[in-house]
Amino acid sequence: VTVRVVCAQLDPVLLDLPGNLARAADAVATAVGRGADIVVLPELVTSGYLLDSTDEAMSVAITPDDARLAAWRAPLRGTGSLVVGGICERGEDGRLYNSAVLLDAGGVVAVYRKTHLWNREKRFFTPGAEPAPVLDTAFGRIGILVCYDLEFPEVPRTLALAGADLLLAPTNWSELPRPAGEQPPQVLNARMAARANHVFVAVCDRTGTERGQRWTGGTAVIDPEGWVLALPDEDGYAIADLVVESARNRQTSTVNHVLGDRRPDLYRL
């Protein structure tokens, strides 16, 4: 099957939960209007990123079954399409998680709580206790991970070994210095994660500035060789049609295989 992935690169407003929910819902509607089978939104798209305290985070925290997320699901009605995006999650245990929710028209398909926390996130989020998931969907086997998770090669590798064809990664990538002419290092890293594991990778990053922090706008849809298939258009939508099962052919010569050539007995990890 050919799967159309649309990443909607937004600029969430810090602490503006109703506005962020509405802007994301509009983006889902636009993406579905442009034929999306899978819509990817940024990390923490409902809350913004530069939260400064547990109180601030709690003030914009929601549960994955929050009724207001129906606005994201409405545009999916009558389609089999999926949307994944980041929320500041209030857990049933009262703790806060930096989570990605996967929704279809009917409700919540999966929730993944980010397992590697960056910097201030450690002040108010609890790291997830469950590994990043792989879900068998009508659009292939989808792995979900969030931002800093990607910096650990073990995570995309674990997802590929679990059968993922396509990784969906909501991110909020801080803008880092780089030499002229170079791509953002996080984009290069995502490309090499795709290549090392022969999976498609769809990253949805964000734009704008929060409390002095500039964001990278590094959204990209990447093929299993690590080449960029799509970057955001002027409206922020990166759109690519993927033959998702093609990721499963991991034979790189008559006698070589991306995963089969591993020597796990020699790794000390």
Place this chain on the structure above:
Amino acid sequence: VTVRVVCAQLDPVLLDLPGNLARAADAVATAVGRGADIVVLPELVTSGYLLDSTDEAMSVAITPDDARLAAWRAPLRGTGSLVVGGICERGEDGRLYNSAVLLDAGGVVAVYRKTHLWNREKRFFTPGAEPAPVLDTAFGRIGILVCYDLEFPEVPRTLALAGADLLLAPTNWSELPRPAGEQPPQVLNARMAARANHVFVAVCDRTGTERGQRWTGGTAVIDPEGWVLALPDEDGYAIADLVVESARNRQTSTVNHVLGDRRPDLYRL
């Protein structure tokens, strides 16, 4: 300590063992003349790569203590400098290995037998049974790996976890198609291996063509953020001065650490 690494990007002649030994010895002398503490030569620099049979490989196989390698060690005399390069190794077991030898003025410091074999190598080489090593030297803790090993993120990760500051990688990278303006994917991969593990990486690749196979000439010295410090000059020498211990500071924020933030309990590798 500041360590000068010099990669000598050569064009070995297939099956010309005496000529290749001599050209590599000249390159070591030149590198030491230019102040090298560590000289890196390509993979299979004594034999060429596109060997076609066990007979061909056996005809150019040597042992790591072959007397002819004294020509590589001679320029090191009176220095503490090291040279690493690839040989077609005839083992004491009569088998053939694609090996990297590390030499100092006095003799053989270490031998590493490539553990991940690419394509035709599987026809005549036996894969190494021991993991890629980390060696404590006067120039820092040095990890050694060969070409296709780098494509497995587990290998540089294992070396970094074992304490490596600097990875030395003799390679013979086949030229792969790439979009205009893109670096060779193997170079990008080596850069991201450096960045993911916060280690220096010195890759010594080769140039030329053998039996229709074109080589990439992807030699690069890379810093622990993944940026390229040095590429080959017009004579093929990539020269960089590294503060090797700086790789050991793997703290990326007051509360983040490249290796300490790992979640090994969640990886299925």
